[in-house]
Amino acid sequence: xxIRYTDVLVIGxxxxxxxxxxxAKRRGHEVHILSLVPSxxxxxxxxxxxxxxxxxxxxxxxxxxxxxxxxxxxxxxDWGADQNVVRMFVNTSPKxxxxxxxxxxxxxxxxxxxxxxxxxxxxxxxxxEHAAHGLITARDFGGTRKWRTCFVSxxxxxxxxxxxxxxxxxxxIPVTERVEAMSLIHDGQRCFGAIVRDLVSGQLTAWVAKAxxxxxxxxxxxxxxxxxxxxxxxxxxxIALETxxxxxxxxxxxQFHPTGIFPAGILVTEGxxxxxxxxxxxxxxxxxxxxxPEKKELASRDVVSRRMEQHIASGLGxxxxxxxxxxxxxxxxxxxxxxxxxxEVRDICKHFLGxxxxxxxxxxxxxxxxxxxxxxxxxxxxxxGLRGLFACGEAACWDMHGFNRLGGNSVAETVVAGMIxxxxxxxxxxxxxxxxxxxxxxxxDFIKREQHSIDALLSSKGTExxxxxxxxxxxxxxxxxxIFRNQERLQxxxxxxxxLRARSNNIGLSNRSAALNPELxxxxxxxxxxxxxxxxxxxxxxxxxSRGAHYREDYPRRNDRDWLKRTLATWSDADQTxxxxxxxxxxxxxxxxxxGWRGYxxxxxxxxxxxxxxxxxxxxxxxxxxxxxxHAIQAALMPYDELLPEPYRCGNERxxxxxx
Amino acid sequence: xxxxxxxxxxxxxxxxxxxxxxxxxPAVQVYEIEEADNMTLFMALTEIREQQDPSLQFDFVCRAxxxxxxxxxxxxxxxxxxxxLTKHLGQQIALAPLPGxxxxxxLSVNTGKWLRAMSERLETWVHxxxxxxxxxxxxxxxxxxxxxxxxxxxxxxxxxxxAACGTALMHEDFIGAAGLNRIARFRLDPRDQxxxxxxxxxxxxxxxxxxxxxxxxxxxxxxxxxxxxxxIAYLRRKxxxxxxxx
Numbered sequence: 046x047x048i049r050y051t052d053v054l055v056i057g058x059x060x061x062x063x064x065x066x067x068x069a070k071r072r073g074h075e076v077h078i079l080s081l082v083p084s085x086x087x088x089x090x091x092x093x094x095x096x097x098x099x100x101x102x103x104x105x106x107x108x109x110x111x112x113x114x115x116x117x118x119x120x121x122x123d124w125g126a127d128q129n130v131v132r133m134f135v136n137t138s139p140k141x142x143x144x145x146x147x148x149x150x151x152x153x154x155x156x157x158x159x160x161x162x163x164x165x166x167x168x169x170x171x172x173x174e175h176a177a178h179g180l181i182t183a184r185d186f187g188g189t190r191k192w193r194t195c196f197v198s199x200x201x202x203x204x205x206x207x208x209x210x211x212x213x214x215x216x217x218i219p220v221t222e223r224v225e226a227m228s229l230i231h232d233g234q235r236c237f238g239a240i241v242r243d244l245v246s247g248q249l250t251a252w253v254a255k256a257x258x259x260x261x262x263x264x265x266x267x268x269x270x271x272x273x274x275x276x277x278x279x280x281x282x283x284i285a286l287e288t289x290x291x292x293x294x295x296x297x298x299x300q301f302h303p304t305g306i307f308p309a310g311i312l313v314t315e316g317x318x319x320x321x322x323x324x325x326x327x328x329x330x331x332x333x334x335x336x337x338p339e340k341k342e343l344a345s346r347d348v349v350s351r352r353m354e355q356h357i358a359s360g361l362g363x364x365x366x367x368x369x370x371x372x373x374x375x376x377x378x379x380x381x382x383x384x385x386x387x388x389e390v391r392d393i394c395k396h397f398l399g400x401x402x403x404x405x406x407x408x409x410x411x412x413x414x415x416x417x418x419x420x421x422x423x424x425x426x427x428x429x430g431l432r433g434l435f436a437c438g439e440a441a442c443w444d445m446h447g448f449n450r451l452g453g454n455s456v457a458e459t460v461v462a463g464m465i466x467x468x469x470x471x472x473x474x475x476x477x478x479x480x481x482x483x484x485x486x487x488x489x490d491f492i493k494r495e496q497h498s499i500d501a502l503l504s505s506k507g508t509e510x511x512x513x514x515x516x517x518x519x520x521x522x523x524x525x526x527x528i529f530r531n532q533e534r535l536q537x538x539x540x541x542x543x544x545l546r547a548r549s550n551n552i553g554l555s556n557r558s559a560a561l562n563p564e565l566x567x568x569x570x571x572x573x574x575x576x577x578x579x580x581x582x583x584x585x586x587x588x589x590x591s592r593g594a595h596y597r598e599d600y601p602r603r604n605d606r607d608w609l610k611r612t613l614a615t616w617s618d619a620d621q622t623x624x625x626x627x628x629x630x631x632x633x634x635x636x637x638x639x640x641g642w643r644g645y646x647x648x649x650x651x652x653x654x655x656x657x658x659x660x661x662x663x664x665x666x667x668x669x670x671x672x673x674x675x676h677a678i679q680a681a682l683m684p685y686d687e688l689l690p691e692p693y694r695c696g697n698e699r700x701x702x703x704x705x
Numbered sequence: 706x707x708x709x710x711x712x713x714x715x716x717x718x719x720x721x722x723x724x725x726x727x728x729x730x731p732a733v734q735v736y737e738i739e740e741a742d743n744m745t746l747f748m749a750l751t752e753i754r755e756q757q758d759p760s761l762q763f764d765f766v767c768r769a770x771x772x773x774x775x776x777x778x779x780x781x782x783x784x785x786x787x788x789x790l791t792k793h794l795g796q797q798i799a800l801a802p803l804p805g806x807x808x809x810x811x812l813s814v815n816t817g818k819w820l821r822a823m824s825e826r827l828e829t830w831v832h833x834x835x836x837x838x839x840x841x842x843x844x845x846x847x848x849x850x851x852x853x854x855x856x857x858x859x860x861x862x863x864x865x866x867x868a869a870c871g872t873a874l875m876h877e878d879f880i881g882a883a884g885l886n887r888i889a890r891f892r893l894d895p896r897d898q899x900x901x902x903x904x905x906x907x908x909x910x911x912x913x914x915x916x917x918x919x920x921x922x923x924x925x926x927x928x929x930x931x932x933x934x935x936x937i938a939y940l941r942r943k944x945x946x947x948x949x950x951x
Contacts, residue, residue, distance in 0.1 A: 179845025
């Protein structure tokens with residue numbers, strides 16, 4: 046049995062894991078990163094449109110700052126987010142963009158003078174200031190009041206990932222590729238690393254660490270139609286759940302992106318609409334302004350996706366043999382713009398659809414895109430229940446997204462959370478709490494348990510095929526636990542998932558080799574995926590309200606009175622059939638922005654009894670501080686500075702505004 | 706979408722070999738599957754693995770042509786399998802692993818190991834000793850220059866250029882177009898304080914830019930259509946000049 050030791054074990058080699066690893070390494074700790082695939086192949090590379098950071102360099106970003114970004118993000122979350130974490134995020138995001146700039150990310154830059162742009166399908170002229178020339182520019186994105194999304198053409202995630210991955214190389218951080226974490230080593234209170242399987246040789250190794258950081262991304266592959274890469278199966282969240290102690294937060298909050306190409310589900314960026322593109326129906330009518338007169342195509346993703354499905358249901362979708370879709374029209378942006386700023390989109394259209402978006406319409410329909418839920422952590426990124434277990438990025442429910450994430454906020458979260466959580470990991474490693482007091486005998490027990498379960502699968506005489514169960518689960522989730530949910534569909538989903546779970550105990554393999562065996566991998570993963578799927582479906586069934594991406598036809602109103610709370614799913618007994626759900630209240634009286642109307646979407650909701658009280662309190666405080674600057678008012682409303690690691694507590698300089 | 710009553714029966718022959726197993730011998734195996742509308746090689750291979758042969762090895766991640774995982778020889782030419790539509794191929798399709806990389810098994814090759822080594826060898830990051838002040842405005846950069854850097858930054862390190870390169874197949878240590886392109890990218894970037902003498906140390910020999918025989922397979926086969934020919938030619942001139950200056 047092989048046991049290896051390191052200070053910090055990072056599971057996941059995408060942007061979040063890499064950046065957290067770099068932070069810990071720079072503080073002098075030994076870091077080892079594990080990854081299913083080479084780091085540069087991670088799903089982070091798929092982020093196209095950009096990263097939100099309130100730099101306010103472009104003329105359409107004028108007046109932007111942390112406060113505006115904060116409000117947009119909280120409204121986007123439908124008040125489900127942890128407002129302290131949102132504050133930590135918006136204050137650090139400009140620093141992250143600038144750090145990446147210094148590291149070499151070729152952000153698109155402001156060009157001074159006049160230029161023609163398309164806003165809402167119409168041409169207009171913008172004039173950029175001379176002073177901003179050469180600074181990082183930004184494009185418009187959904188649910189934002191300013192143009193805030195910094196971008197590198199439509200290959201932002203790619204450019205960021207290559208830069209950060211090469212920084213990890215520069216910092217001599219080893220990345221072991223083609224390995225998978227199978228379980229977390231823990232004693233019920235403290236996490237000590239993970240049992241790791243080599244996907245090529247099939248061998249198990251115990252990686253024992255002071256701190257373990259899960260950064261494995263989302264679980265989009267629970268769904269049949271998804272923009273996610275094939276590796277996004279949520280295994281990090283699943284092994285945390287299987288500790289029986291760690292909790293998964295808000296698993297029912299699943300985002301559907303409005304523009305997956307139809308029917309393959311491959312993403313075309315929100316930047317298409319941000320840059321002026323519009324959505325059309327079968328009659329080539331631009332329908333979004335009919336539903337959302339304020340934000341039109343640039344309402345938040347949950348709202349736009351819902352309106353699109355609603356429009357299709359009203360009979361105005363384009364009918365094909367594979368089902369119905371709508372059109373995305375970016376023709377008015379012109380060849381030059383598309384060639385420069387939407388070239389990946391053009392590539393994808395060419396290769397997968399055989400069309401040229403310069404002159405043709407793109408068939409689109411909402412597709413699963415993002416997991417707001419994940420391993421529930423506190424602001425430091427440390428998981429609930431297990432000391433020494435951290436999570437960041439999409440794998441975590443840190444909770445800056447609540448029930449709907451804004452476009453451009455996820456790739457931003459990866460690096461921001463990596464910076465912040467990485468510092469806290471280093472703090473932890475420097476504390477007495479990080480002492481590794483687990484015996485090698487206990488570690489060996491974990492290896493043996495994992496080996497036993499793999500051996501059992503390899504020798505199973507079961508008659509079920511993992512691939513069949515996987516496909517049935519994915520179809521079920523796409524059909525029943527998607528954009529429009531109700532009691533009947535969700536109950537059916539839960540029942541059928543339980544049935545699939547029972548069947549998954551009877552999986553047999555035709556390939557009985559331990560090495561290089563994708564059938565074996567599918568077999569153990571699908572069992573874990575079914576648990577995650579149950580957390581999603583059962584959580585959605587229990588939540589009898591609509592909030593953000595979670596929309597219940599039978600409970601169409603957001604209900605702050607009863608449901609302003611975060612779902613926590615645990616699985617303490619391996620034999621239990623359903624997750625245990627608990628709820629964590631959000632404290633309205635501590636909020637900087639009490640719940641109200643988002644500014645788009647449904648206007649009708651059930652008020653929280655404290656909302657008016659808190660609003661009055663805030664008004665009163667603002668009156669007494671009439672002469673104070675925005676930072677002082679913010680600090681009085683909801684102090685959060687001490688939640689940030691010391692190096693990130695200062696403000697951010699902008700043109701005409703110093704860093705406070 | 707064109708209705709097709711009679712879909713083609715595709716015959717996909719795959720070069721199979723598991724070098725880690727001592728009794729494995731390279732052999733071609735043929736699979737037959739029914740073509741579907743807009744079928745990609747990703748879809749075809751996934752179906753073969755799910756329905757016919759669970760032992761078949763290949764690598765896909767994004768399945769959208771952006772992550773660079775699925776480079777393979779498709780009818781003898783290096784390309785990205787995920788975005789190759791079967792309708793653009795004949796009824797008989799031949800697949801083989803990318804040459805020039807360590808073979809893991811079947812169509813799966815270890816590009817990751819090669820890339821990490823390349824990154825370490827060429828130090829593919831901005832060399833800038835200055836402490837970064839994160840609270841102040843970023844350094845300005847000309848918008849055109851940022852776009853030019855991105856043009857070279859678009860490489861997805863899929864390895865097709867290495868598999869298409871005569872030199873790389875003869876000399877294991879040749880850095881190839883992917884490596885030379887990375888140097889061209891950092892050379893263009895004023896944030897990187899390395900100068901041509903530093904770059905000469907990295908690529909001024911036969912394993913670097915002077916190893917290129919200008920066969921230009923890289924340029925012809927790059928899935929991202931990077932301007933590899935002009936970049937290598939330019940780099941060679943600059944390195945030659947640097948070498949002559951001593």
